[in-house]
Amino acid sequence: MSLHDPFIVAGREFGSRLLTGTGKYDSFETMREALTASGSEIVTVAVRRIDLDAREDDITAFLPEDVLLLPNTSGCETAEEAVRSARLARAGGLPDWVKLEVIPDPRYLLPDPVETLRAAAILVEDGFTVLPYVLPDPVLQKKLEEVGCATVMPLASPIGSGRGLKLRDAIRIMVEQAEVPLVVDAGLGSPSHAAESMELGADAVLVNTAIARAGDPVAMARAFKLAVEAGRAAFHAGVMAESVEAAASSPLAGAIHEP
Amino acid sequence: MTSVSVNGRDQAVEDGETVAGLLERLGLGARYALVERNGEPVERARYPEVRLEDGDRLVVARPVAGG
Numbered sequence: 001m002s003l004h005d006p007f008i009v010a011g012r013e014f015g016s017r018l019l020t021g022t023g024k025y026d027s028f029e030t031m032r033e034a035l036t037a038s039g040s041e042i043v044t045v046a047v048r049r050i051d052l053d054a055r056e057d058d059i060t061a062f063l064p065e066d067v068l069l070l071p072n073t074s075g076c077e078t079a080e081e082a083v084r085s086a087r088l089a090r091a092g093g094l095p096d097w098v099k100l101e102v103i104p105d106p107r108y109l110l111p112d113p114v115e116t117l118r119a120a121a122i123l124v125e126d127g128f129t130v131l132p133y134v135l136p137d138p139v140l141q142k143k144l145e146e147v148g149c150a151t152v153m154p155l156a157s158p159i160g161s162g163r164g165l166k167l168r169d170a171i172r173i174m175v176e177q178a179e180v181p182l183v184v185d186a187g188l189g190s191p192s193h194a195a196e197s198m199e200l201g202a203d204a205v206l207v208n209t210a211i212a213r214a215g216d217p218v219a220m221a222r223a224f225k226l227a228v229e230a231g232r233a234a235f236h237a238g239v240m241a242e243s244v245e246a247a248a249s250s251p252l253a254g255a256i257h258e259p
Numbered sequence: 260m261t262s263v264s265v266n267g268r269d270q271a272v273e274d275g276e277t278v279a280g281l282l283e284r285l286g287l288g289a290r291y292a293l294v295e296r297n298g299e300p301v302e303r304a305r306y307p308e309v310r311l312e313d314g315d316r317l318v319v320a321r322p323v324a325g326g
Contacts, residue, residue, distance in 0.1 A: 021326030031324070046325025047293065049266050049318060052285060059322055060291050074325055084295075088320060091300030092293030159326065186326075208326035 007204050009181055010129045010150040014041045018228045021208025028062035030217055036064050038221035043067045044099050046074045047089050072099040079119035086123055098123060100132040109159045113140050124148035133185055136170035138177060145179050153185035153206065160209040162189025165196055175201035191227030198231025199239055263315040272311055279306040293320040
């Protein structure tokens, strides 16, 4: 594997293949330390109305320097709401990159494919770099690529569930036919899930809860960083083919007890 | 005086007040405030020049923790 293996999105190079979210940390100080330990260069934020009665800290003051802020459209249930949220963020000075999520279902937080595709087309047309969050659907992937999305980001399992790759075969098909980077986003509960995604050929993973809610978020951020690097290296090295039967590692002939 | 609504709450402002002036009045001057006026996003560079009109509906938002 070449040492220079950048993750390239919309022509921009990143050294890290681990994207991280900023939600669910106990404090912004812990978040900052964990983000630094993760080595992430792309960090998501949400956009919400300011509570005029509260005096809350400004999250942007706690983010490591040089990371790309990736505003999401969480909380939006239709294409129109997502487009409105993205445009507000961009006008106010956030990057013109958007993690597009359109989620009408509060129980499983599953994204609406029809509204996501509709919003993606509008936002690409409007000059955004669009990173849509979707179910692992290879047909939808092609449609999102056709309208000009910069990545496609299928979920491993529901957001915050920590259950790992539950639709592995669908993601394998997406890897095989991907024309823009494939980022496994949501549901990764442990570094082994991240490594598995990378071994499968995902270009990157996005992790939030598994780091933020770990016993030691900073140590877990480092563990995810290593897992993503290991998984990527394994992908390049070529993972061996599985077989149902055993294949001995030691010579079958010449055992000591033989006559 | 001019009256506008900010995140659903009525707010009195000086006649001719700008978006930047309103943010300062709300104590948000130094923040990463994102502003929508009557359903249209306002470019940050224009905060000092966009003047509020009576009855304007404003949404003021900001980046927060999220995944």
